[in-house]
Amino acid sequence: MMTNLRGRLDGGDEFDITSTVSWHALAAHQQHMYSLHLRELFVMDPDRGRELVVDAADLHIDFSKNLITRETVELLAALAREAGVEEQRDAMFAGAHLNTSEDRAALHIALRLPRDAQLIVDGQDVVADVHDVLDRMGDFTDRVRGGDWTGHTGKPITDVVNIGIGGSDLGPVMAYEALRHYRHPGITGHFVSNSDPSDLVSVLAGLDAETTLFVVSSKTFTTLETITNATAARSWLLSRLGLSDGDSDAVAKHFVAVSTNADEVAKFGIDTDNMFGFWNWVGGRYSIDSAIGLSLMIAIGRELFDEFLAGFHAVDEHFRTAPLEQNAPAILALVGLWYSNFWDAQSQAVLPYSNDMARFPAYLQQLTMESNGKTVTAGGHHVTSPTGSIYWGEPGTNGQHAFYQLLHQGTWLIPADFIGFAQPLDDLPAADGRSMHDILMSNFFAQTQVLAFGKTADDIAAEGVPPKLVPHKVMPGNRPSTSILAPKLTPSVLGQLIALYEHETFVKAMVWGINPFDQWGVELGKKQAVDLVGVISDDPAPSPLPDSSTDAMVRWYRGMRGRAT
Ligand SMILES: O=P(O)(O)OC[C@H]1O[C@H](O)[C@H](O)[C@@H](O)[C@@H]1O
Numbered sequence: 001m002m003t004n005l006r007g008r009l010d011g012g013d014e015f016d017i018t019s020t021v022s023w024h025a026l027a028a029h030q031q032h033m034y035s036l037h038l039r040e041l042f043v044m045d046p047d048r049g050r051e052l053v054v055d056a057a058d059l060h061i062d063f064s065k066n067l068i069t070r071e072t073v074e075l076l077a078a079l080a081r082e083a084g085v086e087e088q089r090d091a092m093f094a095g096a097h098l099n100t101s102e103d104r105a106a107l108h109i110a111l112r113l114p115r116d117a118q119l120i121v122d123g124q125d126v127v128a129d130v131h132d133v134l135d136r137m138g139d140f141t142d143r144v145r146g147g148d149w150t151g152h153t154g155k156p157i158t159d160v161v162n163i164g165i166g167g168s169d170l171g172p173v174m175a176y177e178a179l180r181h182y183r184h185p186g187i188t189g190h191f192v193s194n195s196d197p198s199d200l201v202s203v204l205a206g207l208d209a210e211t212t213l214f215v216v217s218s219k220t221f222t223t224l225e226t227i228t229n230a231t232a233a234r235s236w237l238l239s240r241l242g243l244s245d246g247d248s249d250a251v252a253k254h255f256v257a258v259s260t261n262a263d264e265v266a267k268f269g270i271d272t273d274n275m276f277g278f279w280n281w282v283g284g285r286y287s288i289d290s291a292i293g294l295s296l297m298i299a300i301g302r303e304l305f306d307e308f309l310a311g312f313h314a315v316d317e318h319f320r321t322a323p324l325e326q327n328a329p330a331i332l333a334l335v336g337l338w339y340s341n342f343w344d345a346q347s348q349a350v351l352p353y354s355n356d357m358a359r360f361p362a363y364l365q366q367l368t369m370e371s372n373g374k375t376v377t378a379g380g381h382h383v384t385s386p387t388g389s390i391y392w393g394e395p396g397t398n399g400q401h402a403f404y405q406l407l408h409q410g411t412w413l414i415p416a417d418f419i420g421f422a423q424p425l426d427d428l429p430a431a432d433g434r435s436m437h438d439i440l441m442s443n444f445f446a447q448t449q450v451l452a453f454g455k456t457a458d459d460i461a462a463e464g465v466p467p468k469l470v471p472h473k474v475m476p477g478n479r480p481s482t483s484i485l486a487p488k489l490t491p492s493v494l495g496q497l498i499a500l501y502e503h504e505t506f507v508k509a510m511v512w513g514i515n516p517f518d519q520w521g522v523e524l525g526k527k528q529a530v531d532l533v534g535v536i537s538d539d540p541a542p543s544p545l546p547d548s549s550t551d552a553m554v555r556w557y558r559g560m561r562g563r564a565t
Pocket residue numbers: 165166167168217218219220221222223226284285370519522
């Protein structure tokens with residue numbers, strides 16, 4: 001019986017990707033590649049550094065320091081073709097219900113289509129819908145930024161607090177940080193996500209209720225953390241303004257919502273005139289370019305938000321039209337899959353050489369790991385190969401002084417994406433008068449060089465290092481990296497980078513046959529947390545819990561909280 005099958009669009013006709021001709025060809029090719037060092041690959045093909053490179057919009061991506069040859073790229077493209085990646089990409093762009101377990105389209109690409117484009121899905125012109133919301137967001141943004149939208153006491157807004165979690169937080173906060181240089185000087189953004197009250201308390205501590213606007217962002221408007229934080233924020237606001245609990249006028253001036261669920265928004269007490277909607281075909285982790293980006297739009301203004309969307313769209317068009325061998329998201333995905341499926345790599349480092357991009361790895365964790373952390377195919381069968389990698393990272397050069405030791409000399413193969421920019425947004429002269437940004441980027445180039453080429457025992461011995469120390473100083477090299485360069489960190493370039501990884505995630509999922517648009521794995525823990533609140537906080541002490549670990553811990557916790565055990 002075939003148990004390990006690959007999901008197809010219709011969830012029925014499946015085949016095992018690991019038994020395809022291209023998969024076997026790649027496995028054989030890996031045996032050959034395993035014996036070659038990147039040093040040799042550069043000797044065998046001296047132009048690879050100029051030619052294993054793909055340009056997509058403003059992104060200049062060098063794949064040459066990967067454990068690949070031009071033949072590898074051809075074999076990987078053949079695998080993608082055999083997996084039907086191109087057909088499924090086209091189906092996604094046409095609005096097919098690719099999210100089969102929830103019977104929905106995955107149409108984030110529609111969020112950045114230009115105003116004059118047309119995309120009819122299920123009889124509805126989604127481009128017109130998207131631009132209606134963008135226009136409403138733009139008008140609201142102009143009023144807040146211009147001081148025309150005022151709080152309950154008539155003062156303009158100086159602080160915007162986005163309350164949301166997961167996709168309703170990670171995108172907004174990441175982009176807000178990344179686009180620091182482009183923000184309105186008189187309005188400060190804040191982000192509250194955690195149900196740990198410390199998050200909200202520490203943000204509110206510095207705020208003046210009269211000039212604070214809360215943007216409650218939640219696709220479902222039922223997420224416990226968000227509703228709990230929003231409820232506490234509403235109480236704080238009303239008490240600071242000296243108003244009673246039911247003062248809906250004040251709430252309407254200080255709370256707006258971003259959601260797909262108007263009923264729940266109204267129930268919370270937010271005027272639905274102040275609600276910005278989106279659609280069930282926008283997944284949470286694909287939503288920063290929807291109304292979920294409202295706090296970002298307030299920070300950078302509607303024109304720059306448009307540029308941000310145009311950046312996404314430029315990479316969408318590249319992804320939609322470039323042949324797989326020259327397709328940046330596809331190659332990024334296939335090279336990543338090459339390591340996880342043929343070289344046993346478990347993780348993927350993402351290393352932005354930009355302090356403002358500090359939250360980008362965390363953003364990618366949700367995008368990639370919530371999408372591709374799956375053990376069953378779209379058709380419900382067990383997968384036959386490892387799926388989603390573990391994404392992690394920190395900005396360079398901080399990472400260099402922390403975990404790069406393991407990248408350079410550790411026993412794991414960890415492919416790394418380096419992200420860097422040519423033109424700085426901030427620069428200062430270093431002690432020698434050179435640009436600090438050039439020093440930062442010299443580290444970028446040096447690290448990718450050392451990872452690839454290392455340093456041999458002979459070279460080290462020739463430097464007069466005592467023999468006892470030589471093995472410790474050997475730098476094995478042959479450690480893969482991809483360098484993603486862009487002229488400058490602009491709103492457009494940030495949109496391009498996000499779209500690059502969105503489509504990278506998609507291509508991998510299509511080869512693995514999994515659905516990257518659902519996230520059933522996060523549901524059970526949420527439900528059990530709700531069940532356990534009463535168990536840990538109510539009296540009398542609970543009856544024995546099913547497992548001894550939770551039972552003992554809950555009683556220990558109750559004791560520490562002064563409750564009956
Ligand atoms: O936007 P919300 O409906 O509040 O959802 C917020 C987040 O929570 C869920 O648990 C999902 O795992 C995420 O994909 C989602 O982004």
